[in-house]
Amino acid sequence: MSVYQSAPTPESSAIIAKDFDFWYGDFHALTGLDVNIARNKITAFIGPSGCGKSTFLRCMNRMNDLIEGTHVSGSMSLDGNNIYAPGVDPVDLRRRVGMIFQQPNPFPKSIYENVAFGPRLQGVTSKSDLDDIVEESLKRANLWKEVSNQLSKDGLALSGGQQQRLCIARVLAVQPDVLLMDEPCSAIDPTSVQKVEDLMAELAPEMTIIIVTHSMQQAARISDYTAFFLQEVAGEPATLIEYGQTDAIFTSPMDRRTEDYITGRFG
Amino acid sequence: MRKLFSRQLVEARHEMLSIYEAVDLTLHDAVTAFLTSDKKLANKTKKATLQIDARCANLEAVCYNLIATQGPVASDFRLLQTIIYIDFNLQRMTDKVRQIARAAKHKVKADIQLPAELNDLILREADCVYRVVGSSISALVNNDMSIVCGLSDQDEPVHQIYEEFFRTYNRMSAPELSDDSSYDDLRRTIMVSRYLDRTASISIDAACRLTFLLTGQRLTASDLVDIDEDELESMRVPSGEGVVLDPKTDAQYVAKLPLDEVGEQLRHLIESLNDDDEVDADDGEVVATEE
Numbered sequence: 105m106s107v108y109q110s111a112p113t114p115e116s117s118a119i120i121a122k123d124f125d126f127w128y129g130d131f132h133a134l135t136g137l138d139v140n141i142a143r144n145k146i147t148a149f150i151g152p153s154g155c156g157k158s159t160f161l162r163c164m165n166r167m168n169d170l171i172e173g174t175h176v177s178g179s180m181s182l183d184g185n186n187i188y189a190p191g192v193d194p195v196d197l198r199r200r201v202g203m204i205f206q207q208p209n210p211f212p213k214s215i216y217e218n219v220a221f222g223p224r225l226q227g228v229t230s231k232s233d234l235d236d237i238v239e240e241s242l243k244r245a246n247l248w249k250e251v252s253n254q255l256s257k258d259g260l261a262l263s264g265g266q267q268q269r270l271c272i273a274r275v276l277a278v279q280p281d282v283l284l285m286d287e288p289c290s291a292i293d294p295t296s297v298q299k300v301e302d303l304m305a306e307l308a309p310e311m312t313i314i315i316v317t318h319s320m321q322q323a324a325r326i327s328d329y330t331a332f333f334l335q336e337v338a339g340e341p342a343t344l345i346e347y348g349q350t351d352a353i354f355t356s357p358m359d360r361r362t363e364d365y366i367t368g369r370f371g
Numbered sequence: 372m373r374k375l376f377s378r379q380l381v382e383a384r385h386e387m388l389s390i391y392e393a394v395d396l397t398l399h400d401a402v403t404a405f406l407t408s409d410k411k412l413a414n415k416t417k418k419a420t421l422q423i424d425a426r427c428a429n430l431e432a433v434c435y436n437l438i439a440t441q442g443p444v445a446s447d448f449r450l451l452q453t454i455i456y457i458d459f460n461l462q463r464m465t466d467k468v469r470q471i472a473r474a475a476k477h478k479v480k481a482d483i484q485l486p487a488e489l490n491d492l493i494l495r496e497a498d499c500v501y502r503v504v505g506s507s508i509s510a511l512v513n514n515d516m517s518i519v520c521g522l523s524d525q526d527e528p529v530h531q532i533y534e535e536f537f538r539t540y541n542r543m544s545a546p547e548l549s550d551d552s553s554y555d556d557l558r559r560t561i562m563v564s565r566y567l568d569r570t571a572s573i574s575i576d577a578a579c580r581l582t583f584l585l586t587g588q589r590l591t592a593s594d595l596v597d598i599d600e601d602e603l604e605s606m607r608v609p610s611g612e613g614v615v616l617d618p619k620t621d622a623q624y625v626a627k628l629p630l631d632e633v634g635e636q637l638r639h640l641i642e643s644l645n646d647d648d649e650v651d652a653d654d655g656e657v658v659a660t661e662e
Contacts, residue, residue, distance in 0.1 A: 321442045354444040356587020360609040366444050367611055368373045 265296020
């Protein structure tokens with residue numbers, strides 16, 4: 105039974121999971137998830153390693169479909185439409201629900217080509233249109249000032265923090281509604297972490313952001329809502345323990361397991 | 372690191388309780404110095420308040436240092452916020468105690484003979500304040516929100532005596548306040564009643580923060596009047612070891628409090644500590660005899 109503390113209402117939510125379960129083949133990984141993800145807010149998923157945070161995150165843009173044998177039950181909707189309904193194009197879904205990974209993964213191409221890649225796939229061919237999109241995306245990713253005079257430079261030649269922001273610019277170029285971030289700051293230095301967090305705060309008013317993080321301070325700092333996941337028994341499915349406004353979760357969690365985890369008493 | 376942090380939290384909590392005890396005992400000394408015109412005790416009390424100030428400042432620094440270095444959340448953070456808030460209020464109470472000690476010194480210096488009726492009222496008011504402070508400490512040691520709920524009622528007699536004190540003072544006949552000089556001197560000493568009244572109010576403010584520690588809700592004494600004890604208990608959220616200690620351990624830090632001024636539970640705890648001490652002392656004698 106999950107505990108909810110002022111969790112988002114369905115009306116204010118971009119993504120709604122209802123009685124959602126997930127399996128890797130025979131392994132039941134997640135069970136009974138009822139989660140409303142607030143629109144244009146930042147939601148943090150926290151919990152010990154192996155508790156299903158990233159799995160649930162990847163369910164939101166059907167990245168797990170790429171793994172053989174996975175299946176789901178229950179429902180998951182984006183803006184009221186079931187994303188697991190027959191006929192839904194996962195590629196189109198992933199354009200609307202972009203993803204940033206733990207390790208920055210720019211393409212081995214120029215900075216310009218990294219950002220222009222998505223729009224080109226969508227059919228944008230005009231050079232001036234692409235130039236505008238690249239500039240706008242790099243500006244939104246707070247990278248433009250650092251790379252504007254070296255757009256032809258290899259994306260892989262940038263620093264780790266810059267590479268991560270380049271990946272964010274690449275996602276922003278296709279104008280997603282939702283941004284999924286799977287531990288985006290775990291492989292970059294503190295200065296870059298601050299830049300990525302500032303960027304998230306700037307993007308949030310117009311984009312739904314969900315971040316998986318192992319940093320309690322980061323979750324407390326940047327998110328509006330926090331969800332705590334836990335796999336209590338090895339081999340059993342993980343589930344949502346507590347979900348609600350970040351202030352409440354980090355000041356006065358209602359579930360003992362949340363209290364113990366966020367204060368570092370286990371996990 | 373978690374073990375070290377837990378130990379630091381527990382130490383901060385114990386220091387807060389220990390300072391609370393020191394404030395209470397110093398308040399007794401200040402009032403005694405005032406009522407008995409004991410200048411030596413008044414000086415000693417004033418020095419004691421300065422030492423309490425230093426302890427409060429140190430505890431505040433420790434708490435902010437823990438916040439800066441440990442990034443506390445949940446009950447750890449609530450505990451530190453609570454300690455800082457209570458610590459601040461202990462400094463305010465200490466200031467009132469120091470004012471009473473100053474008034475005692477002035478009373479001796481100006482050779483003021485306080486009318487017996489006013490002396491008696493101060494004594495009665497102080498007795499009520501000791502009970503409010505004792506109950507506040509009992510609530511903190513036992514994490515007992517029901518005691519906090521009853522503090523406003525305990526404060527009522529303090530305020531009534533304070534008002535009675537001023538009514539009595541205002542009705543005094545002219546011969547008792549023979550000249551301007553003695554009138555002014557007397558006026559300076561009668562503020563003691565006001566200081567006592569404020570000390571009780573501040574102690575209640577401090578103790579009310581227990582509800583935040585245990586529930587996460589910021590409730591004042593006036594909020595608590597409208598809340599049922601069971602309702603308050605149902606609002607409790609999980610807490611870590613810094614919040615939920617063995618009350619017997621906490622009691623060690625307030626064991627010098629007069630037993631008739633603390634809550635029943637705390638009295639039993641302190642008595643059991645004293646019993647343990649006696650057993651230890653007896654054991655010591657046996658060993659000595661055998662040797």
